[in-house]
Amino acid sequence: MTKTGFPDARVLGQDVPRLEDAKLIRGQGRFVDDIAPPGLLHAAFLRSPHAHAAITAIDTSQALALPGVHAVHTLDDLAPHLADTRLVVAMPSPSYRLDLHRPVLARHEVVHVGEPIACVIADSRYIAEDAAALIEVEYDILPVVTDCEAALQDGAPTAHRNAASNLVAEMTIAYGAVEDAFATAAHRVHEKLWIHRGGSHSMECRGLVAIPDPVEDRLTVWSSTQMPHAARRLLCDIIGLHERQLRVVTPDLGGGFGPKLIFYPEDVVITLAARLLARPVKWIEDRREHFISTTQERDQAWDVEMATDAEGRIQAVRGVLIHDHGAWTARGVNVPQGAVSAMPLAYVVPAFRMQIRAAATNKVPVTPVRGAGQPQGVFAMERLLDAAARAIGIDRAEIRRRNLVPADRMPYETPIRTRGGLPVTLDSGDYPACQAMTLQGADWAGFEARRATARAAGRYRGIGLANYVEATGRGPFEHVSIRIEPSGRIFVATGAAAMGQGTATMLAQIVAEQLGADMSNVVVTTGDTEAAPTGLGGSNSRQAVMAGSSAHAAATRLRDRVLDIAGELMEVAPADLEIVGRAVQLKGVPQMRRTLAEIARAVAGQAGFVLPGQSGPGLAAAEELVIDAMTYANGTAVAEVEIDIETGEIAVAHLVFGHDCGRAMHPRLVEGQLMGGIAHGLGNALFEFMAYDDTAQPLTTTLAEYLLMTATEMPRVTILHMESPSPLNALGIKGVGEAGVIPIGAAVASAIDDALSDFAIKIDRLPISPVDLLARLDQAVGG
Amino acid sequence: MTQHHSITLHLNGTAHAVSVEPRHTLVDVIREGCGATGTHTGCEHGVCGSCTVLLDGEPIRACLMFAIQADGRQIRTVEGLAHGTILHRLQQAFIDHHALQCGYCTPGFLMLAAGLLEADPNISDDALQDGLSANLCRCTGYVNILRAVRAVAAELRA
Ligand code: FES
Ligand code: FES
Numbered sequence: 001m002t003k004t005g006f007p008d009a010r011v012l013g014q015d016v017p018r019l020e021d022a023k024l025i026r027g028q029g030r031f032v033d034d035i036a037p038p039g040l041l042h043a044a045f046l047r048s049p050h051a052h053a054a055i056t057a058i059d060t061s062q063a064l065a066l067p068g069v070h071a072v073h074t075l076d077d078l079a080p081h082l083a084d085t086r087l088v089v090a091m092p093s094p095s096y097r098l099d100l101h102r103p104v105l106a107r108h109e110v111v112h113v114g115e116p117i118a119c120v121i122a123d124s125r126y127i128a129e130d131a132a133a134l135i136e137v138e139y140d141i142l143p144v145v146t147d148c149e150a151a152l153q154d155g156a157p158t159a160h161r162n163a164a165s166n167l168v169a170e171m172t173i174a175y176g177a178v179e180d181a182f183a184t185a186a187h188r189v190h191e192k193l194w195i196h197r198g199g200s201h202s203m204e205c206r207g208l209v210a211i212p213d214p215v216e217d218r219l220t221v222w223s224s225t226q227m228p229h230a231a232r233r234l235l236c237d238i239i240g241l242h243e244r245q246l247r248v249v250t251p252d253l254g255g256g257f258g259p260k261l262i263f264y265p266e267d268v269v270i271t272l273a274a275r276l277l278a279r280p281v282k283w284i285e286d287r288r289e290h291f292i293s294t295t296q297e298r299d300q301a302w303d304v305e306m307a308t309d310a311e312g313r314i315q316a317v318r319g320v321l322i323h324d325h326g327a328w329t330a331r332g333v334n335v336p337q338g339a340v341s342a343m344p345l346a347y348v349v350p351a352f353r354m355q356i357r358a359a360a361t362n363k364v365p366v367t368p369v370r371g372a373g374q375p376q377g378v379f380a381m382e383r384l385l386d387a388a389a390r391a392i393g394i395d396r397a398e399i400r401r402r403n404l405v406p407a408d409r410m411p412y413e414t415p416i417r418t419r420g421g422l423p424v425t426l427d428s429g430d431y432p433a434c435q436a437m438t439l440q441g442a443d444w445a446g447f448e449a450r451r452a453t454a455r456a457a458g459r460y461r462g463i464g465l466a467n468y469v470e471a472t473g474r475g476p477f478e479h480v481s482i483r484i485e486p487s488g489r490i491f492v493a494t495g496a497a498a499m500g501q502g503t504a505t506m507l508a509q510i511v512a513e514q515l516g517a518d519m520s521n522v523v524v525t526t527g528d529t530e531a532a533p534t535g536l537g538g539s540n541s542r543q544a545v546m547a548g549s550s551a552h553a554a555a556t557r558l559r560d561r562v563l564d565i566a567g568e569l570m571e572v573a574p575a576d577l578e579i580v581g582r583a584v585q586l587k588g589v590p591q592m593r594r595t596l597a598e599i600a601r602a603v604a605g606q607a608g609f610v611l612p613g614q615s616g617p618g619l620a621a622a623e624e625l626v627i628d629a630m631t632y633a634n635g636t637a638v639a640e641v642e643i644d645i646e647t648g649e650i651a652v653a654h655l656v657f658g659h660d661c662g663r664a665m666h667p668r669l670v671e672g673q674l675m676g677g678i679a680h681g682l683g684n685a686l687f688e689f690m691a692y693d694d695t696a697q698p699l700t701t702t703l704a705e706y707l708l709m710t711a712t713e714m715p716r717v718t719i720l721h722m723e724s725p726s727p728l729n730a731l732g733i734k735g736v737g738e739a740g741v742i743p744i745g746a747a748v749a750s751a752i753d754d755a756l757s758d759f760a761i762k763i764d765r766l767p768i769s770p771v772d773l774l775a776r777l778d779q780a781v782g783g
Numbered sequence: 784m785t786q787h788h789s790i791t792l793h794l795n796g797t798a799h800a801v802s803v804e805p806r807h808t809l810v811d812v813i814r815e816g817c818g819a820t821g822t823h824t825g826c827e828h829g830v831c832g833s834c835t836v837l838l839d840g841e842p843i844r845a846c847l848m849f850a851i852q853a854d855g856r857q858i859r860t861v862e863g864l865a866h867g868t869i870l871h872r873l874q875q876a877f878i879d880h881h882a883l884q885c886g887y888c889t890p891g892f893l894m895l896a897a898g899l900l901e902a903d904p905n906i907s908d909d910a911l912q913d914g915l916s917a918n919l920c921r922c923t924g925y926v927n928i929l930r931a932v933r934a935v936a937a938e939l940r941a
Binding site for chain 1: 804806807814815819820821822823824825826827828829830831833860861862864865870874877878881883884885886887888889890893912913915916917918919920921922923924925926927928929
């Protein structure tokens with residue numbers, strides 16, 4: 001596959017230096033904890049130590065008496081200032097059976113360890129924490145729901161004492177004649193899977209600094225949010241402010257990965273506390289709080305079946321997914337819905353029926369983490385395909401080749417709908433070619449020789465693969481505005497939020513491409529409600545696609561306008577002009593030029609004077625390009641592993657990742673996103689486990705207990721690219737922020753099965769720990 | 784507990800006289816007392832390495848040490864790496880190899896790598912990987928961080 005890229009482009013498609021690096025590399029980034037206005041106070045939260053209890057009394061008097069404490073807030077203190085004491089943030093869905101809107105602070109019942117109950121504001125974080133320890137809360141312990149499957153059994157205790165059951169939501173995603181297909185199928189396979197994913201664990205935890213301006217009766221809230229505009233709307237609603245009274249800004253973000261798009265109780269409490277005290281207030285989450293209060297992904301139990309014909313062509317898929325929803329609805333049912341929707345996407349699946357049952361548990365609420373359910377859906381599908389290949393006796397790659405959506409059927413409209421009810425239409429790509437490219441890159445055909453060499457040395461080597469198709473670029477739009485000011489500088493503002501992926505660089509590239517190709521002349525502002533009137537922020541690998549498309553449209557329009565005005569000023573046809581660096585010049589006669597600054601000044605206007613030409617005032621363009629349909633990226637991962645059957649240790653020897661995300665605007669950033677995602681996927685496959693005991697007490701609350709990948713665990717990784725431009729946007733791009741993580745667990749499981757085929761061990765859960773594997777090996781050898 | 788002590792931190796060659804409680808961690812005092820916010824915290828329990836600084840030339844976790852223990856000692860942080868507009872070669876290599884995304888872990892990795900290379904300019908690739916596995920990064924998957932540091936190590940060996 002040849003790379004098409006942007007062959008005629010000056011900066012697009014190039015590995016230009018990132019705009020972000022200059023200050024970050026010197027330690028001059030401005031993360032939320034770096035913001036320290038004069039008079040700053042510090043907050044600490046008292047959190048529930050119990051997974052489920054009734055609160056019978058809260059006594060804050062001792063805490064309040066501690067010198068240096070300015071306020072101690074419980075829900076009773078804040079309620080008079082709140083339009084609602086709950087965060088009503090659930091995305092619409094007809095599937096809900098329980099309304100679980102979490103309170104701003106818990107008052108009568110706590111439903112997970114870590115739920116905030118009170119907030120202390122003090123001169124320092126040290127004093128605030130001292131005071132929080134002096135708050136006395138009386139609890140009556142209530143029965144606990146720890147496991148999502150048990151939660152839905154008859155007679156189970158309920159996670160909320162007044163709830164009728166633990167069934168939060170229920171839906172079925174279905175099409176085609178599923179039962180008929182199963183009745184007549186040549187082969188049927190069945191898998192019971194338990195899939196765990198953990199937290200996001202951005203290296204920077206959450207935090208916010210709320211700074212009141214009593215003179216103007218306004219507040220500026222610096223927040224580590226991926227969605228500043230949504231945060232402003234929710235804060236305005238709940239505190240009773242209008243939009244001019246509240247500015248929400250996302251400073252540099254030390255990683256996002258999903259949970260930073262959620263609106264949290266702390267956001268309300270800190271903002272309101274600053275307003276009530278008329279002092280700036282800061283709260284910075286510590287890592288322990290991140291484990292017990294930042295949303296995470298967790299457990300899913302899948303019971304799934306696949307029916308195929310004699311040649312392994314999929315006839316139907318059906319099953320049930322039980323999803324651990326956590327204690328509150330902090331976002332919606334998009335994780336299980338995304339998981340199930342991702343399941344069939346890469347393949348032609350004529351009939352499909354998956355029931356989703358989301359169960360309330362006494363644990364931290366579940367919301368998307370990088371991948372947002374898609375890794376689990378892919379894991380389930382790929383496990384079924386491996387089982388079917390075994391049942392039929394064909395190669396695992398071959399069964400996939402027979403079922404992948406072929407290139408000649410693109411665009412391929414599936415019967416599935418997005419959460420907004422739009423049809424899922426695969427827009428472009430050559431999935432079989434991508435698989436073939438990846439197999440070749442991994443030398444799939446030559447693997448048996450490597451297996452034999454390893455075996456001769458006493459090691460068990462296996463190879464496995466997985467395919468994925470990822471929904472990216474969720475609409476409907478993103479705001480981008482561009483202004484060229486009399487300084488000649490180009491200012492870009494967007495509702496998109498930067499999370500560390502190089503969003504500013506990417507937008508500057510798109511804009512510079514049209515307006516002179518001088519990256520250093522472009523200033524990008526992201527994630528600031530003051531700079532952009534509206535914005536949907538960062539999620540669903542959407543920013544390159546949505547903000548990028550708006551930036552391209554606005555920049556193209558502005559370029560035409562610049563050339564028109566320059567043409568009038570220079571008395572030449574605009575078609576003979578080009579923008580080079582910071583000036584417009586006559587093609588071939590560079591000395592005939594007007595700088596961008598001169599052009600901006602000419603149309604800046606002077607009171608009483610007529611503007612030149614016909615063009616009207618100012619050099620600006622804004623765009624909110626609406627693109628409803630999502631664009632689908634795809635890829636294949638091949639993992640090669642070696643297993644030490646004495647210790648159960650699993651070493652990934654080589655990982656080959658072949659993918660197609662349309663045109664790459666910055667190939668190096670794309671690789672960086674993929675590599676980070678792959679590391680995350682390997683962590684999910686082998687290490688990351690958010691453990692709880694039988695009373696729903698979290699057991700992993702430090703990074704020593706919850707294992708993230710380190711440099712030593714990172715295997716050799718080969719990334720291969722192909723480019724099928726998306727027809728849905730002018731740049732032909734697709735999102736790439738989450739792709740890396742999606743197929744890794746499935747590919748690693750497939751490889752472990754293969755390595756241990758002598759023992760007939762089948763991986764049916766993630767993560768796969770050496771301890772589990774040893775137990776399975778003991779069983780296999782003993783039995 | 785709230786008794787204050789006057790100490791001096793020598794941060795990147797500048798003496799900072801600060802008043803601290805015994806329980807104040809070094810990282811908090813570097814950030815708040817000295818105003819050098821380039822050093823970050825990712826866990827405050829000694830695992831992530833975001834807070835890595837050089838104390839008398841040795842990489843240490845500034846969240847695991849009390850400021851009072853660093854009284855009178857030489858501390859180097861990310862702010863002290865560049866000479867004016869000239870970046871330290873590690874900083875340049877991190878940019879050249881796209882070894883940072885969000886940049887939150889970066890100061891810690893830079894100081895860790897600086898400490899490793901200063902202690903042993905001939906450090907082997909394996910030992911480097913081992914040493915760098917002390918710090919965590921959620922964005923990059925480490926590959927480019929290793930590339931960047933190995934490139935500098937190779938320059939030093941040459
Ligand atoms: S903050 Fe010091 S090691 Fe994590
Ligand atoms: S670059 Fe974001 S944590 Fe390392």
